[in-house]
Amino acid sequence: MKTLKDYTIQFVSLKQGTHFFEFDVDNKFFEEFDDCEFIDSTFKVELEFIKQSTMMLLNFSFNGTITVPCDRCLDDVIIPVEGEEKLIVKFGREEYSDTDDIVILPESEYEINVAQYIYEFIEINIPQRKIHEEGECNVEAIKKLNELEVKNDKDIDPRWSALNNLNN
Numbered sequence: 001m002k003t004l005k006d007y008t009i010q011f012v013s014l015k016q017g018t019h020f021f022e023f024d025v026d027n028k029f030f031e032e033f034d035d036c037e038f039i040d041s042t043f044k045v046e047l048e049f050i051k052q053s054t055m056m057l058l059n060f061s062f063n064g065t066i067t068v069p070c071d072r073c074l075d076d077v078i079i080p081v082e083g084e085e086k087l088i089v090k091f092g093r094e095e096y097s098d099t100d101d102i103v104i105l106p107e108s109e110y111e112i113n114v115a116q117y118i119y120e121f122i123e124i125n126i127p128q129r130k131i132h133e134e135g136e137c138n139v140e141a142i143k144k145l146n147e148l149e150v151k152n153d154k155d156i157d158p159r160w161s162a163l164n165n166l167n168n
Contacts, residue, residue, distance in 0.1 A: 003029060004032050004115040005113075006023070007023060007113050007114050007115035007118065008111050008112070008113045008114075009021065009049065009111060009113075009114060010110060010111040011049070011051055011110070011111060011112060012110035012111070014049070015051070016051050016052060016053060017050070017051060018048060018049070018051075019048075019049040019050075019051065020046065020047065020048055020049070021046075021049060022044065022045065022047070023044075023045040023114075024042075024043070024044060024045075025042075025043035025044075025045055025062075025064065025118060025122065026040075026041055026042055026043070027040060027041050029041075029115070029118075029119070030119070032115070033119050035119075035123075038066045038067060039067040039068060039069070039076060040065075040066070041064065041065070041066045041067070042064050042065055043062050043064030043065075043122060044062065044063060044064060045061070045062040046060070046061045046062070047059070047060055047061075047114065048061075054090070054091070055088060055089060055090045055091070056089040056112075057086070057087075057088055057089075058086070058087040058088075058089060058114065058117070059084070059085075059086055060083075060084065060085045060086070060114075060117065060118065060121055061083075061084045062081075062082065062083060062084075062121065062125075063080070063081070063082035063083075064080075064081055064122075065078050065079060065080050065081065066078070066079050066081060066126065067079075068130050069130075070130065070131050070132050070137060071129055071130050071131050072131045072132065072137050072142070072145075073132065073137040073138040073141035073142060073145075074138070074141060075132070075137065075138045075141070077130060077131065077132050079126070079130055081122065081125050081126055081127075082125070083121060083122075083124075083125035085117075086101060087101060087102075087103060087117055088101055088102045088103070089102075089103045089105055089112060090102060090103070090104050090105070091104070091105055091106070091107045091109070092104050092105075092106075092107065093106070093107070
């Protein structure tokens, strides 16, 4: 958790207006969330922090890369990830859970840790399929997969072949 203290912003000492923060995110950051499925990761996160009298607007912008095994051939593939996300921080006593874009902090709070939000924003912008560009996969692995591919209906277990008749 020591690493995550670097993502704490003490907003009470900031004047009203726009402030900018930069964060570097790598595998150590993701390990703090017990979710380091990446071989390597490097991100630059820029935060535009707009402090107003009754609320704060946080505009996150990030870009970087992750290195993961290809879903198709299992060789390492570098996936670019970028995105922009917004967060509204208000002060109050009641919980507000109708949207993910608004956070309610107690009026006595004087700082906010943005690590969880950075983690979530990066995670939701990672593509579902992590594969090489067409033609860049390991040729030997693709060749082996094609050899193992079921060629006809005779090789399919009869208990599963009935599924072929279902229409969506």
